[in-house]
Amino acid sequence: MAARRFSDEPAFVLHRYDWSETSLIVEVFTRNHGRIALVAKGAKRPTSSFRPILLPLQPLQLAFGGDAEIRSLKSAEWQGGHVMPTGDALLSGYYLNELLLTLLARDDPHPQLFEIYARVVQVIASEHGEVLQAALRTWELLLLREIGLLPQLDRQTLTLGALEGATRYTLVPEGGLRQAQNEERGALTGAQWTSLQAAIHNDAPFTTTLRACAEMMAELKPQLRQLLHYHCGVKTLRSRQMMMDIQAL
Incomplete structure (x- = not known):
């Protein structure tokens, strides 16, 4: 044959x-x-x-x-479209790729995720650096959702209870979304988590999630980093360590 x-x-x-x-x-x-x-x-x-x-x-x-x-x-x-990114944009691209290499099994098609990846690469390669961080948070959320590692974001994971709009919640790798303790920083309100849940399940998830992430990047970044490191089995991803080393020069 x-x-x-x-x-x-x-x-x-x-x-x-x-x-x-x-x-x-x-x-x-x-x-x-x-x-x-x-x-x-x-x-x-x-x-x-x-x-x-x-x-x-x-x-x-x-x-x-x-x-x-x-x-x-x-x-x-x-297929054309853009030149090779450089500097921080190139390191951000390596970060996208490292997450795929670590979290995505071989021969497991994800056509929608492929289209989202292509959109994020376009942002990285463009001159619109002001949306780069929001695009990275969007990629993290939609990647985790696509491979089944993102809990429902409008419910407390253990109780399945609805979130209260003004109450702050944190994303715990081992336990999902739960109410934040007084000493915890960087948690998001129930209203913010609920808006993210609606955005990632929109018919145009990249655009709506990008807009939602732009309004809460400072709080969302450590939440998603902790979850990704847990599932990748590392304390620091290689691409992030490379970025920190360059910034320390």
Whole structure:
């Protein structure tokens, strides 16, 4: 039986590493197949057509084939749209990719998440740096929701009781959403959590969540960071440590 072949598949490169003296293993996030691993034979040669194409945060269209865990990349075409981000924007892109590599299983399609990722990459690559942090919080929320790690945000997790609008609640990795203690900082009000719940379940979740996050970024950032670190099994993600190291120079 001939090996299956797929073509015209929208994708982004998440990570790449050496496979041999001339070839690479490329982890990609595809629209219809999820996260997959491909071998790009000869990609390290100066004359390879893959060499200038297989870059992170660039919209690509791929053709690949095979039935093994690591499939063979047949072709890759850049779809244009924006230049390669630099500086803080590039580090933010690495952060998106690290979360996908850590939390998303291979061969698990998430077409809606792919479209959201593409929207966030557009923000990162644009000159609108004022919305970058809101876009990152939006990505974190929608990623957690898509893979089933985000509790319902308009109910207390343990009791399923409704939230009170003016009461403050905190997101605890082991216990979900619960009423904040007096000494806890950075908690959000019941009204804020409820607005986030409505935003992420809107028919246009990226836009509505982006607007909601822009109004509560300072409080939301530590809440989501704690939850993500818990599920990633790390104290600090590599991309965040890289950013802190650069800022300390």
